[in-house]
Amino acid sequence: MELLAPAGSLEKLKAAVLFGADAVYLAGKTYGLRAFSDNFDLEEMKEGIAFAHGHGAKAYVTVNIYARNQDLAGLPDYLKELAEVQADSVVVSDPGVFRLVRQTIPGMPVHISTQANTTNWQAAAFWQELGASRVVLARELAAGDILTIHQQLPQLELEVFVHGAMCMSYSGRCLISNYLTGRDANQGACAQPCRWNYRLVEEKRPGEYYPLLEDERGSYIFNSKDLCLLEQIPLLHQAGVCSLKVEGRMKSVHYVASVIKIYREALDAYAADPENWQIRREWLQELDRISHREYTTGFFLGDDPGSQDAKINLGDNTSGKNHDFLGLVLDYDWEQKRVLLEQRNRFQEGDLLEFVPPQGPSFTVNVAGMTDEEGNPVTAAPHPQQRLYLPFSSAVAPWTMIRRG
Numbered sequence: 001m002e003l004l005a006p007a008g009s010l011e012k013l014k015a016a017v018l019f020g021a022d023a024v025y026l027a028g029k030t031y032g033l034r035a036f037s038d039n040f041d042l043e044e045m046k047e048g049i050a051f052a053h054g055h056g057a058k059a060y061v062t063v064n065i066y067a068r069n070q071d072l073a074g075l076p077d078y079l080k081e082l083a084e085v086q087a088d089s090v091v092v093s094d095p096g097v098f099r100l101v102r103q104t105i106p107g108m109p110v111h112i113s114t115q116a117n118t119t120n121w122q123a124a125a126f127w128q129e130l131g132a133s134r135v136v137l138a139r140e141l142a143a144g145d146i147l148t149i150h151q152q153l154p155q156l157e158l159e160v161f162v163h164g165a166m167c168m169s170y171s172g173r174c175l176i177s178n179y180l181t182g183r184d185a186n187q188g189a190c191a192q193p194c195r196w197n198y199r200l201v202e203e204k205r206p207g208e209y210y211p212l213l214e215d216e217r218g219s220y221i222f223n224s225k226d227l228c229l230l231e232q233i234p235l236l237h238q239a240g241v242c243s244l245k246v247e248g249r250m251k252s253v254h255y256v257a258s259v260i261k262i263y264r265e266a267l268d269a270y271a272a273d274p275e276n277w278q279i280r281r282e283w284l285q286e287l288d289r290i291s292h293r294e295y296t297t298g299f300f301l302g303d304d305p306g307s308q309d310a311k312i313n314l315g316d317n318t319s320g321k322n323h324d325f326l327g328l329v330l331d332y333d334w335e336q337k338r339v340l341l342e343q344r345n346r347f348q349e350g351d352l353l354e355f356v357p358p359q360g361p362s363f364t365v366n367v368a369g370m371t372d373e374e375g376n377p378v379t380a381a382p383h384p385q386q387r388l389y390l391p392f393s394s395a396v397a398p399w400t401m402i403r404r405g
C-alpha cells in the first residue's frame, strides 16, 4: 500500500518524501483546496515534483475546487502546465473540471477527490467508466463498505484517509464557517468554528451569556476527534485499499515528518511479515507526542452504538500547540564537526534535545557550546528562524527534526 503525505509547502514536501512517503499531494496557488496552506507556484511545483521523482515518489496535484463559471477560463492553461511539470495525477471533484482535464490533457491520470463524496460502488463505477484511475473514498465508510467497492471494481485504485482531522459534515459540506467568518469550507478556507465554544444570549440581555452544557465539561457536539488508523493496517489491506492518505497540508513540517515516519515503519513491518504484524507501543506513544486531538478510528470499524461520543472530542477544542518542535538540521560541517540548524521554537544552553532523523532511531543531546553563524557563542537564539551551530562528534542527516527531549 502506498503512503500518501500532505505537502502544504516545498519544505513539507521534501520532509514528507525523506521521512518515507511514497507519494505526496499538493496544490497550486489557485485551483486546489486548502487556501491557507502555503501552496505552490509553478516553479516550486516543478522543483517539488522533480524532488519527489528523484527520490522515487509520486506527486499528485489537487484541482478539487467546485468551480464557478468564472473559474473555468484559466483552467485549460493551468492543466497544461501541470502536465508540463510532470504531475503524476490530478485530483478533481467537479465533473466540469474532470471534463476539462480529459479534453485538455487526456493522458493524465485522474483521481476523484474525497470532496466528491464517493460512498458506494455504483458511484465509484461511474467515475471509473469516465476514466478515473483512482477514487479517494469518503471518510464516512467502514472497512466492509470499502471491501464491497473493491470486490465490485478490482481494477479501481481506492485511496482512504487514515490519519488527521475529521470534519463533522461530509467533507466540508457545511456553511458554518462561511456564515460566521466568511471563510468558505469548500474553497479550503474553513476556520473550523464547529470546534468553538458557544453560549446562549437572550436578545434583550446583551452581554449575559448562558452556558450551553452537554455535560459538566461543556458542549462538544460538533468537536470531532482526529482520525488514526495505524492499528488498522491489516484491515485496510484486506479491504483492498491501495493508498493510505494522511491529512494535513496546513499542519507543521514536524507533524508531517513525524506521522509519515511512524506510518512508514509500521507499513514496512507489515510488508515484511503480514502474518505476525502487531502494533508497537512506541508507534502509538510517538503519535501521542504530535499535536493532535484525541484519536478515533472514525467510521472505519462501523458505528458503535454503545459509545455515542466515540468520535466526539470531550477533552478540549484545540489540537494543542506544538512547542515540542524546536528546529531542523540543515547541514553537517565535517571539518569542524558541528551541525548547522535552524531554530523554530526557543531552546537554550543546557536543554535536552531529541533529534529525529529521516531514517533510523532518535537520539538525545544536551545543548552546549552553541554559536551563531559568525562563530559567536550564544546561550539561546533570539530570533525564531535563526541559524546556529552545535558541536557534534558524528554526522547528522539534513532534515533531522529537533524537539524537546
Ligand code: SF4
Pocket: 166, 167, 168, 169, 171, 172, 173, 174, 175, 176, 177, 185, 190, 191, 192, 193, 194, 195
Ligand atoms: S466548520 Fe467544521 S464541520 Fe464545517 S466544514 Fe469546517 S471542519 Fe467541517
